[in-house]
Amino acid sequence: MLSVNDKGENYIVSILVENKPGVLYRVSNLFRRRNFNIESISVGPTEKREFSRMTITLNGDDATVEQLVKQLAKIIDVVKISLLNPKNTILRELALIKLYAKDSRARSDILNYAQIFKGKIVDTTEDAMTVEVVGTPDKINAFIKIALSFGIKEMARTGLTALERGG
Amino acid sequence: MISIAKLSGAQALIESLKKEGVEVIFGLPGGAILPVYDVLYDSNIRHVLVKHEQSAAHMADGYARVSGRPGICMATSGPGATNLVTGIATAYMDSSPLIAVTGQVAKAMIGKDAFQEADIMGITTSITKYNFQPRTASEVPKVVRLAFQLASSGRPGPILIDLSRDVQTEVDEISFTENIGFSRLKHNIVPHPLQVEKAASMLLNAERPVILAGGGVIISNAWQQLLALAELLMVPVATTLMGKGCFPENHPLSLGVVGMHGTYEANKTILEADVLLAVGCRFSDRTTCNVSEFCPDAKIIHVDVDASEIGKNRKVDVPIVGDAGETLSKIYDMIVKSLCRKEKSLWLKRIEEIRSESENVYSSIQESNLSPIKILKELREILPYDAIVTTEVGQNQMWASLYFKVLKPRTFITSGGLGTMGFGFPASLGAKVAKPDTPVLDIAGDGSFMMTSNMLVTSVNENIPVMVVILNNSMLGMVAQWQRLFYGRRYSAVKLVNPDFVKIAEACGAMGVRIGSLEELKNAIGQALKSEVTTVIDVPISPEEDVFPMVPPGKGLKAMIYGALKTSSALAKRSERLKEMMD
Ligand SMILES: Cc1ncc(C[n+]2csc(CCOP(=O)(O)OP(=O)(O)O)c2C)c(N)n1
Numbered sequence: 001m002l003s004v005n006d007k008g009e010n011y012i013v014s015i016l017v018e019n020k021p022g023v024l025y026r027v028s029n030l031f032r033r034r035n036f037n038i039e040s041i042s043v044g045p046t047e048k049r050e051f052s053r054m055t056i057t058l059n060g061d062d063a064t065v066e067q068l069v070k071q072l073a074k075i076i077d078v079v080k081i082s083l084l085n086p087k088n089t090i091l092r093e094l095a096l097i098k099l100y101a102k103d104s105r106a107r108s109d110i111l112n113y114a115q116i117f118k119g120k121i122v123d124t125t126e127d128a129m130t131v132e133v134v135g136t137p138d139k140i141n142a143f144i145k146i147a148l149s150f151g152i153k154e155m156a157r158t159g160l161t162a163l164e165r166g167g
Numbered sequence: 168m169i170s171i172a173k174l175s176g177a178q179a180l181i182e183s184l185k186k187e188g189v190e191v192i193f194g195l196p197g198g199a200i201l202p203v204y205d206v207l208y209d210s211n212i213r214h215v216l217v218k219h220e221q222s223a224a225h226m227a228d229g230y231a232r233v234s235g236r237p238g239i240c241m242a243t244s245g246p247g248a249t250n251l252v253t254g255i256a257t258a259y260m261d262s263s264p265l266i267a268v269t270g271q272v273a274k275a276m277i278g279k280d281a282f283q284e285a286d287i288m289g290i291t292t293s294i295t296k297y298n299f300q301p302r303t304a305s306e307v308p309k310v311v312r313l314a315f316q317l318a319s320s321g322r323p324g325p326i327l328i329d330l331s332r333d334v335q336t337e338v339d340e341i342s343f344t345e346n347i348g349f350s351r352l353k354h355n356i357v358p359h360p361l362q363v364e365k366a367a368s369m370l371l372n373a374e375r376p377v378i379l380a381g382g383g384v385i386i387s388n389a390w391q392q393l394l395a396l397a398e399l400l401m402v403p404v405a406t407t408l409m410g411k412g413c414f415p416e417n418h419p420l421s422l423g424v425v426g427m428h429g430t431y432e433a434n435k436t437i438l439e440a441d442v443l444l445a446v447g448c449r450f451s452d453r454t455t456c457n458v459s460e461f462c463p464d465a466k467i468i469h470v471d472v473d474a475s476e477i478g479k480n481r482k483v484d485v486p487i488v489g490d491a492g493e494t495l496s497k498i499y500d501m502i503v504k505s506l507c508r509k510e511k512s513l514w515l516k517r518i519e520e521i522r523s524e525s526e527n528v529y530s531s532i533q534e535s536n537l538s539p540i541k542i543l544k545e546l547r548e549i550l551p552y553d554a555i556v557t558t559e560v561g562q563n564q565m566w567a568s569l570y571f572k573v574l575k576p577r578t579f580i581t582s583g584g585l586g587t588m589g590f591g592f593p594a595s596l597g598a599k600v601a602k603p604d605t606p607v608l609d610i611a612g613d614g615s616f617m618m619t620s621n622m623l624v625t626s627v628n629e630n631i632p633v634m635v636v637i638l639n640n641s642m643l644g645m646v647a648q649w650q651r652l653f654y655g656r657r658y659s660a661v662k663l664v665n666p667d668f669v670k671i672a673e674a675c676g677a678m679g680v681r682i683g684s685l686e687e688l689k690n691a692i693g694q695a696l697k698s699e700v701t702t703v704i705d706v707p708i709s710p711e712e713d714v715f716p717m718v719p720p721g722k723g724l725k726a727m728i729y730g731a732l733k734t735s736s737a738l739a740k741r742s743e744r745l746k747e748m749m750d
Binding site: 022025026029030033063066067070071073074076 | 288289292293297317473474475477478479
């Protein structure tokens with residue numbers, strides 16, 4: 001029932017929670033308490049003011065995810081839990097990556113790569129350029145691989161957010 | 168129905184507690200909870216003043232376990248609240264409906280490290296089912312209603328309500344509604360019919376079925392359903408420590424408690440099962456021992472109201488999320504419908520065989536003159552069948568589990584999950600408050616009793632007479648047993664030099680007596696049963712007596728030992744030799 005994901009890939013759990021103080025603490029405290037190792041968590045408002053959505057990705061096996069879902073279900077602030085099938089889900093992440101760009105060659109290369117990845121240059125200084133990339137985690141990982149050849153000065157990723165396709 | 172009144176937050180709290188039928192609060196006041204204590208002064212709710220907040224929590228817990236209703240404890244902010252923590256964690260591990268009310272510094276002071284501020288919300292998040300910190304007086308009735316609903320529904324557990332001082336004093340129009348109802352109080356109590364059908368047919372076709380009943384059977388008051396099903400199919404019943412008493416232990420189908428200090432019959436039988444019906448238990452490591460060697464050949468049906476318990480510790484074949492009583496009676500109905508009673512006699516014969524082997528095993532266990540085994544068996548003889556027994560933690564607890572037969576649910580109260588020394592005595596006092604007409608006795612170790620023995624004063628001042636039997640080995644006995652068996656007798660920090668327990672009892676206004684024989688024990692209990700004050704019975708026992716049987720840590724149930732060197736194969740050889748000699 002739960003094995004929507006191939007082994008080795010991340011599971012994506014989307015939970016709708018009450019938008020009130022302490023809920024993020026209760027959820028993250030549960031991960032620590034039950035020894036779940038999560039890859040990322042992102043939180044934000046939803047179409048309804050009283051709810052927020054948390055998108056959690058974690059690496060594990062079916063049994064671990066099943067436990068996670070059952071434990072989350074016990075937190076009374078958790079309204080709904082869905083385990084997302086990546087094949088049927090829109091996945092997005094945003095990354096801001098500050099790259100070393102010492103000479104004009106590097107600058108034009110970075111510009112080219114950013115275009116290929118539909119990224120944007122959002123800041124430039126004498127020796128660095130900051131690129132914004134949006135997409136699936138795979139796409140972002142691919143860009144990071146390239147970025148490494150220039151040298152990454154700083155980076156921030158939002159963590160995955162996701163929504164199921166269709167009505 | 169809605170009623171509205173102009174009240175302070177503190178008044179709203181006490182009013183709400185009254186509406187929930189609360190008759191007694193266990194606690195100790197302090198600055199941040201003063202407004203509530205001021206309202207309590209005029210109220211007809213009884214307040215039992217404790218000597219340490221930990222005991223308030225244990226008392227409320229004992230009260231809850233015996234009565235099935237939430238027990239209430241109260242403390243001030245900071246140290247008062249943190250002193251409750253062990254008691255809250257104890258209740259959490261054993262799924263007991265405890266409600267803790269703590270004072271808190273004023274809202275504006277929270278986060279400023281104000282005097283006696285402790286982040287009790289953060290501290291108790293993982294040891295409560297839920298905790299609340301209402302921000303206004305008008306929220307209080309709703310919070311109390313939810314606390315009671317949550318504490319006692321589904322899988323029960325502790326709830327904490329943290330009340331800022333200014334919330335207690337704030338006066339507002341307070342409305343009390345009866346039906347707040349939590350839309351998401353989620354617990355599936357009705358089992359899925361398909362799963363019930365699977366379970367029923369699995370049990371019907373089993374050759375060697377065993378039922379493992381846990382604390383959930385007691386919590387859901389499902390003992391009649393359990394008895395009916397066991398008798399219908401003639402299935403032997405083992406329990407966990409928390410389930411002890413949910414099946415009468417003098418019943419021919421009773422095997423006693425399974426686990427690290429399980430009975431021979433239970434540990435042996437469960438290993439041979441082909442179908443195990445586990446109800447209201449969580450396959451804890453003290454029950455299964457090495458879980459990979461637990462019931463290796465059995466198909467497992469697991470019934471629990473908490474879905475997250477299913478598959479957490481042990482893979483199961485038929486998961487059933489449901490209330491224990493509801494599910495057992497559904498399985499019963501299903502079986503009755505399709506019953507063509509199978510011949511079970513082979514399995515029952517095998518169990519007879521195991522029982523007779525067990526006699527060999529028990530008689531091989533070395534006992535001193537006034538051994539705990541004899542004491543516990545004697546206590547069963549003397550005490551009425553419905554007497555409530557609590558235990559401390561350690562050897563005393565395991566001896567009680569092994570050798571004191573419990574005949575009625577909710578009459579055996581012990582800290583199973585957390586194993587909290589010092590629990591038994593305050594829990595016995597809480598039990599006595601819940602059932603003033605029933606004799607209550609704490610089976611204690613000297614080490615554990617020292618942790619909460621200051622509650623003797625409370626027991627006397629508040630007229631709560633119980634009995635304490637101290638199995639006094641002048642040792643932290645269970646730790647000493649491990650050091651004896653697994654650390655080459657290197658006794659590190661386990662020898663106790665105790666005060667005179669008789670004098671301590673007397674100094675607190677209680678009765679104290681030291682006994683040296685079973686006859687004297689009988690007399691002392693006879694007196695104690697009539698006494699108007701608590702009686703402490705000090706029983707000096709051998710400092711080096713082991714509790715057996717035992718499964719060494721990390722091993723599977725089949726590695727059970729009966730003496731420092733006795734294993735079942737050694738015993739089997741011995742009985743073979745004996746047989747040969749007899750032939
Ligand atoms: C609060 C607490 N501290 C430490 C322990 C570890 N522990 C388990 S059993 C035990 C010895 C208990 O000694 P005593 O109460 O004298 O009982 P006995 O084992 O001798 O019957 C200890 C220290 C515990 N369970 N609880």
